[in-house]
Amino acid sequence: MPVTTTRPNPSAQPPFDLAGFLATRTETVNRALDRLLPPPTAKPTTIHRAMRYSLFARGKRMRPALCLAAAAACGGKEPDAMPLACAVECIHTYSLIHDDLPAMDNDDYRRGKLTNHKVFGEGVAVLAGDALLTQAFEIAAGCKSWPRYPHQQIILELARASGSLQLIAGQVADLEGEGKKLSAAELKYIHERKTSALLCCSVRLGGMSANCSPAQLKALTDFGYHVGLAFQVIDDILDVTQTSEKLGKTAGKDTKAQKATYPSIVGLERSRTIAAQLTGRAFKALKVFRGNAAALEALAEYLLKRDR
Amino acid sequence: MPVTTTRPNPSAQPPFDLAGFLATRTETVNRALDRLLPPPTAKPTTIHRAMRYSLFARGKRMRPALCLAAAAACGGKEPDAMPLACAVECIHTYSLIHDDLPAMDNDDYRRGKLTNHKVFGEGVAVLAGDALLTQAFEIAAGCKSWPRYPHQQIILELARASGSLQLIAGQVADLEGEGKKLSAAELKYIHERKTSALLCCSVRLGGMSANCSPAQLKALTDFGYHVGLAFQVIDDILDVTQTSEKLGKTAGKDTKAQKATYPSIVGLERSRTIAAQLTGRAFKALKVFRGNAAALEALAEYLLKRDR
Numbered sequence: 001m002p003v004t005t006t007r008p009n010p011s012a013q014p015p016f017d018l019a020g021f022l023a024t025r026t027e028t029v030n031r032a033l034d035r036l037l038p039p040p041t042a043k044p045t046t047i048h049r050a051m052r053y054s055l056f057a058r059g060k061r062m063r064p065a066l067c068l069a070a071a072a073a074c075g076g077k078e079p080d081a082m083p084l085a086c087a088v089e090c091i092h093t094y095s096l097i098h099d100d101l102p103a104m105d106n107d108d109y110r111r112g113k114l115t116n117h118k119v120f121g122e123g124v125a126v127l128a129g130d131a132l133l134t135q136a137f138e139i140a141a142g143c144k145s146w147p148r149y150p151h152q153q154i155i156l157e158l159a160r161a162s163g164s165l166q167l168i169a170g171q172v173a174d175l176e177g178e179g180k181k182l183s184a185a186e187l188k189y190i191h192e193r194k195t196s197a198l199l200c201c202s203v204r205l206g207g208m209s210a211n212c213s214p215a216q217l218k219a220l221t222d223f224g225y226h227v228g229l230a231f232q233v234i235d236d237i238l239d240v241t242q243t244s245e246k247l248g249k250t251a252g253k254d255t256k257a258q259k260a261t262y263p264s265i266v267g268l269e270r271s272r273t274i275a276a277q278l279t280g281r282a283f284k285a286l287k288v289f290r291g292n293a294a295a296l297e298a299l300a301e302y303l304l305k306r307d308r
Numbered sequence: 309m310p311v312t313t314t315r316p317n318p319s320a321q322p323p324f325d326l327a328g329f330l331a332t333r334t335e336t337v338n339r340a341l342d343r344l345l346p347p348p349t350a351k352p353t354t355i356h357r358a359m360r361y362s363l364f365a366r367g368k369r370m371r372p373a374l375c376l377a378a379a380a381a382c383g384g385k386e387p388d389a390m391p392l393a394c395a396v397e398c399i400h401t402y403s404l405i406h407d408d409l410p411a412m413d414n415d416d417y418r419r420g421k422l423t424n425h426k427v428f429g430e431g432v433a434v435l436a437g438d439a440l441l442t443q444a445f446e447i448a449a450g451c452k453s454w455p456r457y458p459h460q461q462i463i464l465e466l467a468r469a470s471g472s473l474q475l476i477a478g479q480v481a482d483l484e485g486e487g488k489k490l491s492a493a494e495l496k497y498i499h500e501r502k503t504s505a506l507l508c509c510s511v512r513l514g515g516m517s518a519n520c521s522p523a524q525l526k527a528l529t530d531f532g533y534h535v536g537l538a539f540q541v542i543d544d545i546l547d548v549t550q551t552s553e554k555l556g557k558t559a560g561k562d563t564k565a566q567k568a569t570y571p572s573i574v575g576l577e578r579s580r581t582i583a584a585q586l587t588g589r590a591f592k593a594l595k596v597f598r599g600n601a602a603a604l605e606a607l608a609e610y611l612l613k614r615d616r
Contacts, residue, residue: 038472038473042472042473043477043481044477044480044481044484046480046484047472047476047477047480048472051472094438098434098435098438101430101431101434103429103430103431103433103434104431104434121411122409122411123409123411123412123483124480124483125411126406126409126411126412126434127406127476127479127480127483129438130402130406130437130438130441130476131471131472131476133438133441133442134441134467134470134471134472134476135467135471135472137445137463137466137467138463138464138467138468138471140463141459141460141463141464141467142460142464145460150459151449151458151459151460151463152449152450152453152459155445155446155448155449155459155463156446156449156450158445159442159443159445159446159449160446162442163439163442163443163446164346164350164355164356164359164439164442164443165346165350168355168435168438168439168442169351169352169355171435172352172354172355172432172435173352175431175432175435176352176354
């Protein structure tokens with residue numbers, strides 16, 4: 001289905017090899033995560049196997065890719081951004097493990113595999129999530145810092161985006177919204193927190209690792225916010241239009257859990273338009289980079305047009 | 309029951325008003341926690357009420373007290389140590405909430421009140437634990453730092469003590485040890501991680517907030533390690549000798565869960581002797597403070613002789 005976006009002037013830019021970018025970055029991020037986490041043989045092996053089971057499942061590594069792309073747009077060095085890219089992926093994975101628990105979304109499949117608690121049991125799954133959340137801060141503390149962005153600020157950024165007013169607020173509101181008729185504004189409140197907060201944090205941290213200017217940080221914030229919202233609208237759409245096999249997680253679960261989604265509130269076509277508009281606003285935010293944000297632009301377009 | 313300890317020379321020191329110290333510090337720590345956490349009216353109110361429900365239950369605030377006492381022993385200012393004292397209490401409380409879940413110890417009472425999941429449901433209890441863990445890092449990042457102990461090191465200290473090789477390793481080993489016959493060495497492995505790691509971290513962070521010397525940090529590490537082990541031996545003893553009412557949590561649960569404990573392995577009397585010996589070694593570590601560690605000394609003695 002064609003979607004019209006307002007990508008600035010695609011023809012004037014050299015084609016960006018997104019597939020190549022994603023393949024190489026997934027590889028380097030996986031290598032870094034493997035190096036930064038305790039080995040699977042570390043005692044107690046159960047917890048380290050459980051952490052790695054979910055972390056090295058078929059994740060799309062979108063948050064690390066966005067973090068690295070943001071660093072590149074600001075002229076940063078990739079190794080400086082890598083610990084932060086890995087930290088956000090640890091946070092993301094922990095939130096999925098806990099979200100899949102029977103007491104929450106009660107899901108059996110994730111990233112094409114059985115969910116963590118299905119393999120290791122609920123107790124270990126709770127602890128594996130806890131361990132990945134804790135690991136994220138240990139890893140983030142190992143990043144390069146600049147006078148403008150000291151470790152203190154990096155840690156605050158990560159903690160706030162993941163905390164009870166952002167990521168966790170979104171999970172709680174999502175849980176509480178089940179079976180209720182939500183307004184579009186209430187749904188947006190959930191999406192901003194459940195998805196946008198960590199995506200926005202990913203690009204902001206990438207920028208910080210590159211000692212970005214305040215104007216660049218503002219642009220990244222704007223970009224991350226809109227890409228994050230678009231991401232979740234597309235997620236809602238895919239939940240009703242794709243198969244579980246394709247998604248690697250249970251499709252149709254929003255409807256089953258009586259969760260409000262963009263398609264259920266405004267319909268499928270209007271949802272697609274909204275996602276395209278949000279992506280258009282994300283593109284607009286990138287103007288300040290004067291053509292040096294090709295990876296970010298390509299990622300935003302990919303996230304809009306993805307089918308899984 | 310009288311316990312012999314090797315407290316250096318109690319008669320030569322002025323009596324330390326531990327009750328007064330604990331009362332005032334509990335008060336200031338509670339005030340600081342109240343200030344540092346989002347208010348109970350912050351949206352979504354469920355998560356903030358759930359976080360506060362467990363955090364402001366009848367906690368003994370032993371870890372914050374140890375942190376503040378360590379800072380005092382090193383000549384530090386209490387406000388500099390306060391964020392770290394609050395951060396370790398958030399970590400401790402999160403670990404209790406998750407530990408009490410049906411998938412773990414399945415406990416109905418804690419700190420004299422119904423456990424978090426009994427009041428808010430399992431889903432919210434998991435998230436309240438997650439939120440307190442995340443909050444701990446946000447709070448810790450707000451502490452004073454010194455060139456010798458930059459924020460990076462403070463965060464690493466907290467993350468490592470709470471991570472998959474320490475606190476969480478202890479929880480996993482504890483979970484896996486249920487119903488098994490453990491050796492004293494295996495039990496010590498669990499205690500070192502489940503209890504000693506965070507107690508040790510509490511005093512070390514207190515020292516760091518006071519820009520302590522390397523010799524002082526070594527002494528605090530030694531002190532925290534031994535007090536932590538003694539603390540858990542006493543916990544095991546109280547579990548078999550006290551009532552649930554007195555403890556504010558379910559007594560006899562170790563036996564019920566077929567958990568190995570010091571009394572079950574070496575007997576009650578030998579356990580008491582071991583706790584006293586460990587406390588003696590903790591006292592010995594304090595020598596380097598030349599009489600300026602009265603609060604730490606009194607706390608170690610109190611933890612040994614407590615009956616709840």
